[in-house]
Amino acid sequence: MCPHNADYLDTVVILGRPGYESRAELLSAELNLPTIAPEDMSVLSSGFTLVVDHAGLSLQKMGVGAPGPIRCDFAEGALRHRRLYGGGKGQDIAKSVGLSHKGFRPLVLDMTAGLGRDGFVLGTLGATLQMLERHPVVCALLQDGLDRAQKQAVTDRELAEILARISVFGLDGKNYLEQLTEESCPDVIYLDPMFPMREKSSKVKKEMQLFHQLVGMDMDATKLLPLALSRVRYRVVVKRPTHAPFLAESKPSYSLKGKSTRFDIYSVQKLP
Ligand SMILES: C[S@@+](CC[C@H](N)C(=O)[O-])C[C@H]1O[C@@H](n2cnc3c(N)ncnc32)[C@H](O)[C@@H]1O
DSSP states (O other): OOGGGHHHHTTEEEEEOTTOHHHHHHHHHHHTOOBOOGGGGGGOOSSEEEEEETTEEEEEEOSTTOOOOBOOOSSSHHHHHHHHHSOGGGSHHHHHHTTTSTTOOOEEEETTOTTSHHHHHHHHTTOEEEEEOOOHHHHHHHHHHHHHHHHHGGGOHHHHHHHHTEEEEOSOHHHHHHTOOGGGOOSEEEEOOOOOOOTTOTTSOHHHHHHHHHHOOOTTHHHHHHHHHTSOSSEEEEEEETTSOOGGGOOOSEEEEOSSEEEEEEESSOOO
16 A cells, blocks of 8 residues: 555545446455445546446546546557557667667666556566556556556567566565565666646646646655665666756766656666
């Protein structure tokens, strides 16, 4: 469970569409969240509904004008397109973890996995990924996305190979790092904690607003960096908005700057 975000969990209910009621009940027990009957949906004017149906899990914000649902789709949509036609190892995210370094196929610990998009991109480019996500609802969406991708991977060998390199844990990164032994330290740690959204920014997608409302701010993010640096073999990468201050006011070894995103690289030792 995610203690500092407990308030947000209070606002989530689970709805099983016809034929998916038993899966909804299982999820309700697993996440300790109540289920709601379809006929009672009309009374919900705020909060979130985690919907279980033929398309897997999706999270819907309730209320007038709420954005459409969020779900994880790894085998289809934008992530499929990026996997097949994206910029490969020339992308800043790939360079930041060292995937452009010849022969380096790192074990990356994505300590703030969220909906797994960055992690999956790194997986498609050859990294082995351990994804950690502490918010139970986000973690359920992430696991569901990977499970559905797994079904499609039966006829897609390349996708199957990528998924075989990805594992997900519903854990807090800090607790996880503290119990790591020297031998089990990852090559790279990737951090992308929640960052305050610019008010009135029309560029902030509605989907992102919804995610912010559910997860809240990662107030403890500054503590992750020193701990990560003490438990990594080669480097820690921090993803930030381009003009944001450095995490924990720590100057990185160097940065890769894009139009809206910056990757700060904290190097511990040279890549092999
Ligand atoms: C901005 S999102 C990450 C988005 C992700 N990079 C993606 O591409 O989908 C940050 C996520 O990190 C999670 N998080 C923050 N601190 C964490 C920690 N210490 N351990 C595990 N998860 C954490 C939050 O719950 C949130 O879902």
